Amino acid sequence: MVNTPRQFAIFVSFIVAVVATLITSLGTWFIFGAFSFLLVALTFILTGTISYFIVFFLLERLITNKIRVLYRTIHSFKISKGDFPINMDDDVLEKTEKEVFSWVKTKREEIDKLKEQEAFRREFIGNLAHELRTPIFSIQGYILTLLEGGLEDESINVKFLERASKGVDRMTNILEDLDTITKIESERVKINKKNIDMKDLAEEILESFEIKAKEKKIKLKLDSNDLDTVMVFCDRDKIGQVLTNLINNALNYGNEGGYVKVRFFDFEDHYLIEVADNGIGIEENHLPRLFERFYRVDKSRSRHDGGTGLGLAIVKHIIEAHGQMISVRSTPGEGSTFSFTLQKAIRE
Ligand SMILES: Nc1ncnc2c1ncn2[C@@H]1O[C@H](COP(=O)(O)OP(=O)(O)OP(=O)(O)O)[C@@H](O)[C@H]1O
Numbered sequence: 001m002v003n004t005p006r007q008f009a010i011f012v013s014f015i016v017a018v019v020a021t022l023i024t025s026l027g028t029w030f031i032f033g034a035f036s037f038l039l040v041a042l043t044f045i046l047t048g049t050i051s052y053f054i055v056f057f058l059l060e061r062l063i064t065n066k067i068r069v070l071y072r073t074i075h076s077f078k079i080s081k082g083d084f085p086i087n088m089d090d091d092v093l094e095k096t097e098k099e100v101f102s103w104v105k106t107k108r109e110e111i112d113k114l115k116e117q118e119a120f121r122r123e124f125i126g127n128l129a130h131e132l133r134t135p136i137f138s139i140q141g142y143i144l145t146l147l148e149g150g151l152e153d154e155s156i157n158v159k160f161l162e163r164a165s166k167g168v169d170r171m172t173n174i175l176e177d178l179d180t181i182t183k184i185e186s187e188r189v190k191i192n193k194k195n196i197d198m199k200d201l202a203e204e205i206l207e208s209f210e211i212k213a214k215e216k217k218i219k220l221k222l223d224s225n226d227l228d229t230v231m232v233f234c235d236r237d238k239i240g241q242v243l244t245n246l247i248n249n250a251l252n253y254g255n256e257g258g259y260v261k262v263r264f265f266d267f268e269d270h271y272l273i274e275v276a277d278n279g280i281g282i283e284e285n286h287l288p289r290l291f292e293r294f295y296r297v298d299k300s301r302s303r304h305d306g307g308t309g310l311g312l313a314i315v316k317h318i319i320e321a322h323g324q325m326i327s328v329r330s331t332p333g334e335g336s337t338f339s340f341t342l343q344k345a346i347r348e
C-alpha cells in the first residue's frame, strides 16, 4: 500500500518508467525493426530516477507549504521551514489529521470551560444584585420616610435610623463574606498553619455561642471521644471561622430543645471533626449544591434569619485551601452532620 509521500513518489515514477520503457521499446521496434536491451534498461533507469526526483521534490514542497499553513493556524505561531521538517517516510497526512483532531478537542474543552465560567459569572452577578437589592430598598424606604417628615416624629425617627443601619450592616456582611471568599480563592490570603489543639478551639467557639444557644434552648456539647488533646496542623483563625459558621448554622436551623454536638475522630494521620445537630435537616436534592455561593435551601426562611448563603461557601474554601475535605449528611426532620478532616499536628 502507498502510505508515505516517498512510497507515492516511487509508485508514480515506477509507472512513468514502465510506460516510457514500453513506448521506447515499441518505437525502436517499429522504426528500426530491432530491439536494444541496453536502451530499454537505460530508459527505465533514467525516466524512473528523474521522475522520482521530480515527483519527490514537488510533493515535499506542496506538503510542507500546505501543512505549515495548517500548523501555523492551529498552533497560532509562525513556523519557518527549519522548525518544521517533514519526514517523507512518515504518513504525513494521518499525523496531521491526528494533530488537528487533538487541537479541535482541546479547543472544544476550552470553549466548554469558558461557557461554564460565563454562566457562573452571570449567575453570580445576578445573585449578588438580588442579595443587595433587599437591604438597599429597605434603607431607601426608611430614609425617604424620614425625609418626608418622619424626622420630626419622635416615635419613629430613631427606630427607622436603627433599621436603616441594620440594612447597612447586612450589606457590609455580604461584602465582607465575598471579600473573604475572593481572597482565599485568589490565594491572596496566606494559610498560616501551626500546631493547635482543636479541642481548645472548639471549646472557645462553643462558649461564644452560649447566649444564642440559651435563647434557642439548644444544648451545646463537646464530645472528644476520650481524646485528651486533638492536636492538628492548621490556621487557627480560619478553622475557627469554619467552626463558627457550622455551629451558627446548626443553631439557626436547629429545633428548640435540641442539641449541637462537636465530635472528633482519630484517623491515622488525620482527625475528622464533626458538627452535628438534630434540627430541621436538608432534603437530599439540595446537598450537592449546598456549598455554592448564595445557595440556600429555604430562601424565605433563611432571609428572615439574615442568612445570605455564603457561610458554607467560605467554609468549603477554607477547608480546600488546607488541602482537606468537607462533606455533609442529613435527613430531613432528623438533623444534619457536617464533617471535615484536618491533618494531625506535625513534629517540630
Ligand atoms: N445545619 C443545618 N441544618 C439545616 N440546613 C442547613 C444547615 N446548615 C446549612 N443549611 C442550609 O444550607 C444553606 C446554606 O448555608 P450557608 O451557611 O451557606 O448560608 P446561610 O446560613 O443561609 O447564610 P450565611 O451566609 O449567613 O451563613 C442554608 O440557607 C440552609 O438552608
Ligand SMILES: [Mg+2]
Binding pocket: 245, 248, 249, 307, 309, 311, 312
Ligand atoms: Mg450559615
